[in-house]
Amino acid sequence: MSYRVAFIRGDGIGPELVESALAVLDAAVDFPVELIEVQGGAGAYLEQGTAMSAAGLEVIRQADATLKGPVGLPDVRLPDGTEAGLLGGVLRNGLDLYANVRPITLLPGVRSALRVEGGIDYVIVRENTEGLYASRGKGVGNSQAVADTLLVTRAGCERIVRYAFELAAKRQGAPEDGVRRVTCVDKANVLRSMYFFRSVFLEVAAEYPDIEAECIYVDAAAQALVMSPLHFDVIVTESMFGDILSDLGGGTVGGVALCPGGNIGTSQAYFEPIHGSAPSIAGQDKANPLSQILATAMMVDYLGEQPTGDRIRGAVRQALRSGSVQLNSDGTATSGTKSVTTAVIGALA
Ligand code: IPM
Ligand code: MN
Numbered sequence: 001m002s003y004r005v006a007f008i009r010g011d012g013i014g015p016e017l018v019e020s021a022l023a024v025l026d027a028a029v030d031f032p033v034e035l036i037e038v039q040g041g042a043g044a045y046l047e048q049g050t051a052m053s054a055a056g057l058e059v060i061r062q063a064d065a066t067l068k069g070p071v072g073l074p075d076v077r078l079p080d081g082t083e084a085g086l087l088g089g090v091l092r093n094g095l096d097l098y099a100n101v102r103p104i105t106l107l108p109g110v111r112s113a114l115r116v117e118g119g120i121d122y123v124i125v126r127e128n129t130e131g132l133y134a135s136r137g138k139g140v141g142n143s144q145a146v147a148d149t150l151l152v153t154r155a156g157c158e159r160i161v162r163y164a165f166e167l168a169a170k171r172q173g174a175p176e177d178g179v180r181r182v183t184c185v186d187k188a189n190v191l192r193s194m195y196f197f198r199s200v201f202l203e204v205a206a207e208y209p210d211i212e213a214e215c216i217y218v219d220a221a222a223q224a225l226v227m228s229p230l231h232f233d234v235i236v237t238e239s240m241f242g243d244i245l246s247d248l249g250g251g252t253v254g255g256v257a258l259c260p261g262g263n264i265g266t267s268q269a270y271f272e273p274i275h276g277s278a279p280s281i282a283g284q285d286k287a288n289p290l291s292q293i294l295a296t297a298m299m300v301d302y303l304g305e306q307p308t309g310d311r312i313r314g315a316v317r318q319a320l321r322s323g324s325v326q327l328n329s330d331g332t333a334t335s336g337t338k339s340v341t342t343a344v345i346g347a348l349a
Pocket of ligand 2: 243244247274
């Protein structure tokens with residue numbers, strides 16, 4: 001098979017991360033990949049007046065998959081105060097990429113901030129088209145009060161919960177107690193929208209009798225992800241909760257610099273680090289490219305080439321295990337972006 005892959009370099013550390021990931025991709029694949037660059041992010045906004053042009057979006061729509069670097073710059077803002085370079089609205093909602101899939105895995109050689117040696121291995125399935133962030137660009141108010149709306153629809157909830165159970169059914173490995181499970185994280189004790197989310201979760205869960213279904217409030221979930229992370233397998237949750245908890249999860253596995261994510265719909269998808277564009281370290285060969293490299297592995301899986309995805313993940317593990325890649329406690333790369341790239345490519349062999 002041959003694949004058409006679009007890529008967005010993005011802002012801040014994005015270009016160096018994407019360059020690294022594309023070098024790893026090139027070294028790993030034994031099938032043809034046609035790469036097509038699309039401008040996107042704050043830089044694109046400054047240059048062309050839009051963070052993503054209609055033509056760029058069309059390229060992404062037509063591609064088999066897209067690799068995206070982090071986007072956004074704190075100083076590039078829209079009149080309402082939000083960042084101008086973000087692509088969540090245009091890509092996630094525009095292409096209806098409803099599943100934001102964020103594996104939280106403690107890799108070998110990486111020290112967790114928690115007192116665990118290993119075994120953290122769960123996936124956060126973050127609803128990506130509704131929830132509170134569906135209000136982006138639609139907040140209403142005046143100088144005295146502003147409101148954003150949290151939306152949960154039955155259809156949106158059913159499909160994300162089903163995605164989570166299907167993922168659990170095919171996942172390798174198991175939580176500490178060997179029980180396959182999907183955990184619904186909500187706030188059903190306080191918000192009607194969240195009670196609805198939980199109700200639909202339980203309805204869909206009944207279709208999967210072999211998988212344990214449990215529900216936990218988001219505040220308790222924040223504690224449990226720190227105190228008993230080995231309990232978790234697949235977590236399904238609303239968009240803002242998933243945004244926050246995925247960074248929390250990243251903090252337990254060496255930092256978000258090691259954490260990739262996929263934004264997946266019924267026929268399009270893009271893959272990215274879950275972190276931001278870190279402009280303060282941009283262009284200094286300091287950024288850790290592993291999140292972008294692991295996002296590339298997820299993209300390769302999505303293309304249907306899982307053995308190659310496994311090879312890339314295996315090379316990352318090998319490079320960390322052997323000490324050829326070492327990380328600082330803030331998640332940056334001790335030896336630099338280029339050196340990490342060389343080490344991962346070396347470990348592919
Ligand atoms: C993420 C980011 C984005 C989000 C921001 C930058 C819009 O935090 O992908 O987690 O909120 O989803
Ligand atoms: Mn985030």
